[in-house]
Amino acid sequence: MPVDARTSAPLLGEPLAVEFMNTIWADRDGIHDALATPSEMQGWLQVGPQLPAIPDEDLRDWIATAPPREVEDTAARLRELRNAVRRLAAVQTADPRERAASATKDVDQALEVVNAAAASAPHWSHMTWRRNNAPDREVHTQAALGSTIPAVIAEQVIDLLTSDVRDGLRACLAPGCVLYFVRQHPRREWCSTACGNRARAARHYARHRTDPAT
Known part of the structure; x- marks a missing residue:
């Protein structure tokens, strides 16, 4: 699973919205939040998918010079937005994973958070x-x-969840995983090769554990 030293989040090459969902991730030590602190948020912004409408140089300047209070407020807003997005993703995918459950429990509240965030910075195109x-x-x-x-x-x-891409959105059901991915191939079942290997090992163990001949 691709990683970068500047962020703890897995980098799977998924669309921006999905990579954002995956700033909540898990390992044997538990659930982790790659936006938990302002510095972690800044690290993810540096190496995550490019943000449309924000030139890389502007983002780098903001990370380097923004007042600490503004950075803290942005990190808090991103965590709230991410939790709302994960609630909507769980609904879209009928996600059964208790471990992956979002801190935002109400779908209407999640919609309100996403729509408010989208409206907070109106932007326009210039050719x-x-x-x-x-x-x-x-x-x-x-x-x-x-x-x-x-x-x-x-x-x-909003683009993801209102387009045909949403039909490919999946919750990774490998043991312990809390990530999402877009299924672009009919045979893809897992978010990564590592999760696929772990799931196959778990299935193998379960078969041999219940097989009376072993």
Whole structure:
């Protein structure tokens, strides 16, 4: 499972909305939150999927210079948004995993959080067309970057859950896993090879444990 030293979150190459869900992850030591502190949030923003409408240099500048209070507020907003998104993902996938249950219990509350985040930083497209080049699209906002980050992620969540991609969203049912993934191949069952190996080992153990001939 790909990892980066700047974040504890697994990096599976999933769409931004799904990678955001997966900032809650688990191992033998329990459940972990890759957005638990402002520094962890900043680490994930540096190595997670690119945020549409936010140039990389602007994001790097914000991480380096934003006032601590603004960073703390953004981390708190992202945790609230992430919990809401995981509640909606659980509904979409009929997720049976108690260990993966979101801290946000109510679906209406989850919808309210996502919609409020998306509306917190209105943005618009601006087209430029330089000679001998193809037209280029820039996205502008008048909101502070600390508000734009949750808004952009919320938009990606809405895009995912209102498109056909949502039909491929799956909860990984490997033992102990709490991650989600988009099933892009009919034979894919797990979020990663590691989870597939763990699930097959568990099945093998269960068969031999119940087989009276062994």
